[in-house]
Amino acid sequence: NAGVTQTPKFQVLKTGQSMTLQCAQDMNHEYMSWYRQDPGMGLRLIHYSVGAGITDQGEVPNGYNVSRSTTEDFPLRLLSAAPSQTSVYFCASRVKGGSVTGANVLTFGAGSRLTVL
Amino acid sequence: AQSVTQLGSHVSVSEGALVLLRCNYSSSVPPYLFWYVQYPNQGLQLLLKYTSAATLVKGINGFEAEFKKSETSFHLTKPSAHMSDAAEYFCAASYNAGNMLTFGGGTRLMVKP
Numbered sequence: 001n002a003g004v005t006q007t008p009k010f011q012v013l014k015t016g017q018s019m020t021l022q023c024a025q026d027m028n029h030e031y032m033s034w035y036r037q038d039p040g041m042g043l044r045l046i047h048y049s050v051g052a053g054i055t056d057q058g059e060v061p062n063g064y065n066v067s068r069s070t071t072e073d074f075p076l077r078l079l080s081a082a083p084s085q086t087s088v089y090f091c092a093s094r095v096k097g098g099s100v101t102g103a104n105v106l107t108f109g110a111g112s113r114l115t116v117l
Numbered sequence: 118a119q120s121v122t123q124l125g126s127h128v129s130v131s132e133g134a135l136v137l138l139r140c141n142y143s144s145s146v147p148p149y150l151f152w153y154v155q156y157p158n159q160g161l162q163l164l165l166k167y168t169s170a171a172t173l174v175k176g177i178n179g180f181e182a183e184f185k186k187s188e189t190s191f192h193l194t195k196p197s198a199h200m201s202d203a204a205e206y207f208c209a210a211s212y213n214a215g216n217m218l219t220f221g222g223g224t225r226l227m228v229k230p
Contacts, residue, residue: 004160035220040126042207042220043161058217090160105151106218107158 002026006069006091006109013081013116021076025090027105030096031034033076036060036087037111043090050096081116087115118210119144123221131229136180138224140208143189148210150191151218152182155205164206164225167191178202203228 007022025032033048035058045058049068061083065077074093078085092106128223141147149168153161154164178201182193186205191208208221 004133040222040223042121042123043209044220045217048217092161105163106161108153108162110158110160 004091004093004107006089006112008112009110010101010113011115013078013114015082015116017081018077018079020078021089021097021114022092023065023074023076023095023109024072024074025074025091025107027093027107028071029093030066030071032072032091032093033058033088033106033113034064034066034076035092037090038087046076046089047084080116081114083116086114119148119210119219120133121135121208121210121219121221123206123208123224125224127225128221129229130198131213132200133197136193136202138193138206138226140182140191140193140221141155142208142210143187144210147184147186148211148212149207150182150184151211152180152191152193153209154196155207155220155223157204161207164193180188185223198226198228200228200230202226202229 006023018086018110035043036047036080044060045067049055055066090111095104120143122141151166152164165174167174167184173211180195183190205223205225207223210219
């Protein structure tokens with residue numbers, strides 16, 4: 001059981017370039033999300049999805065696009081990279097729903113470190 | 118906006134000493150609360166979670182956290198630190214049992230031999 005798989009692990013871009021960070025999960029989780037981690041700021045939610053065809057913005061969505069065509073995949077696109085997007089990106093997933101027993105427990109990928117020059 | 122505050126971005130303890138990592142949330146309605154741990158170059162792993170069943174929550178690796186509504190706190194403790202506990206710890210809150218998890222800024226725990 002692979003869990004949440006992110007690719008690439010490392011990427012260097014020049015300002016203005018575009019790229020896609022890939023995220024795949026094999027746990028049949030309805031909910032998937034992208035966070036960015038910056039020193040001293042914890043993790044901040046970029047975008048999330050509660051199922052195929054449904055996406056919504058999080059706390060810091062500007063400069064990022066997402067789509068959800070399948071349950072398994074949730075790619076994050078940077079259309080025109082900026083130095084402010086230098087960060088570590090985490091994809092996370094969980095089951096959907098409001099059950100108190102575990103619905104909010106996220107499973108995280110290992111992260112993708114992006115540097116924009 | 119709802120927030121989570123972790124006091125101390127870096128905490129250093131000696132091996133065998135008590136570990137205390139502080140977390141406060143901002144809400145009159147208690148949220149679901151979580152502690153995650155991140156080891157170097159890895160993703161986050163769940164340590165423990167509070168979902169209103171009990172105020173003292175036990176997690177993995179000997180960690181526990183106590184929910185105190187009067188202090189809006191959810192501090193993480195471990196009686197005796199081990200070198201393998203060195204990592205970054207994140208407190209997080211879910212205010213609506215839904216789609217947003219708010220993280221604190223993180224506390225890096227260093228354990229001295």
